[in-house]
Amino acid sequence: MKACQISPRAADGALHFVEFPRPEPGAGEVVVRMRAASLNYRDLLVLDNMYGATTERLIPLSDGAGEIAAIGEGVKGLRIGDRVAGAFYPDWISGPISAQARARGLGGSVDGVLAEHVVLPAHAAIPFPAYLTFEEAATLPCAALTAWNAMTAAHPLRAGETVVLQGSGGVSVMALQFARLMGARVIHLSSSPAKCRRLADMGADETIDYTAELDWDRRVGELTNGNGADLVVEVGGPGTLERSFRAVRVGGSIVSIGFVGGGDGINPRGVIARAIRLIGISVGSCAMFHEMNRAIGLHRLRPVVDEVFPFERAADAYAKLRSGGHFGKLVISI
Template sequence: MRSYVISHYGGVDGLRLRETDAAPAPATGQVLVRLRAASLNFRDLIILAGGYQQLCKPDLVPCSDGAGEVVAVGEGVQRVCVGDHVALTFHPHWIAGERPLGRTILGRGGSVDGTLSEYASVSEEELVKVPAHLSFEEAATLPCAALTAWSALCAQGVLLPGQRVLVQGSGGVSVFALQLAMLFGAEVVALSSSAERLEHLRLLGADHLIDYRVHEDWHRQVLDCTEGEGVDVTVEVGGGETIERSVQSTRIGGRISVVGLLSGSPALSEGFFYRGLSVNTIGVGSREQFEQMNRAIALHRLKPVIDRVFSFEQVPEAFTHLKQRKHVGKVVIRID
């Protein structure tokens, strides 16, 4: 069995391909999954760099997102059968309700081994059946980015048809937020930094496009295209450098869902309080929310946007591609 492990922290150079004996037969309540694809998130780059080193398990198999097929089940397993196509949940112990504190806080690919492996032996409680119309590569994009976007839109409040959503950039969470917002019948304002990526977002259905390199005070353009009111929900991925413009872009009484800190932790201004906004920090989501999202994806036959697929031998190149931040949608590893 082949797996990638982090031999030392500091970047992509710390990845090592390890070969071990065949995966053991699953114990009672356990399931053996033959992983067929994994997808990358920016948190994986942070982990490789050593950002959460003190919280990570030794010899960590990185990456939180993966999908494959069930090849063996242990005694007592009832939720899945051999042959089922499944994805692994981000939080192994978060089934429903509020997120349990103090348990595998970093989730898969941090506190517990991740998905850059040919096989994974996990509890049956850590699996979700994936929509039948998706390939393994497409299904592997769902556990973190898609569920984070879903939670940002509707976990902390109701998103109604005709309401407005602001998405930032063309990464995995932002693209999923655009696609899922359209399923709700929302009007979408999309930011990006190039005409090419904005065109991708237009083709995906964005109603309003803003180049934030051209319009540094992009909140003014957001207000212009929302009749001066602002959006109902902002999916905030930037962090410290963008939070104030997000505040100004969001209508009085609206919501800001913070899902990323690409430019550091945000500090809230007086404007946030004057506008009566609510801020929700999004920690991906529970298995129950994952299953709810999958029903919506299956009903509408939504197809995740994949920027590029790399082979299992090209994992370092895939991380380098992600680091360049020129992708639209998800970067995926095919595990043959």
């Protein structure tokens, strides 16, 4: 089989294609013939050796979908040919997150899915709705599940509540889709009028171009009659967090899932003064993945895919992710 590996010290670029013998499943495992993989901001950190993981000869990417090609002894409920996506944390089956559950993360602490064949524990091979393409299903394991966790477990979003979403990457676009089916009001921030129009077309109730309106937290206050939002799904990190403190209502929730905005340090005064619940989450469990897929299938949601790159152009997919010009998800076809 062919796989893509990271070689951070290589002079001609960090991504290289290699060949391995096709793997065989052990007891309780399956082999998945990968058909597509998608990228997350975390994958840039891994590539740049800024994630705290050993990247030499690591197969990258956590998110992928394909079909089961081989089944190990003792596996029940799955058949060869079943269409599945792999769980980001294959050892987090259900319940609260723990150090043990998150010790192995695909494409970080262990090999990921940018390969023609991948071995997974059977419970971490999650069937997805039949109407989705492999490219669409490959966007689900991290970005979609993180959005689902943020609005169903960290802060169970109720109909009529107001949520602030930031940017037009995979998590935020999927969060918009989930918020709409939950009956929430969405105030969505983005970086250009064109992206704001696309978000409005997808159902955002109000949009704010944060490059033109730097004090976007003040605008959120105006749109909520001075009360603030019930929930902010925070992807910017130190660069945006203090504005999120001012944009959320007293007693509201900020679910922190990323730090794409850069910046250094935060002042916790805003959290204390407004009695804000600041919650950090990390993707979700296999049980959450099954639950999310049931909701996606019931409402026939389709993830937004910005562009699909062929396997041999994986480096171009990384480059586009780094440029920040995408809307939704970037996918590599395998």
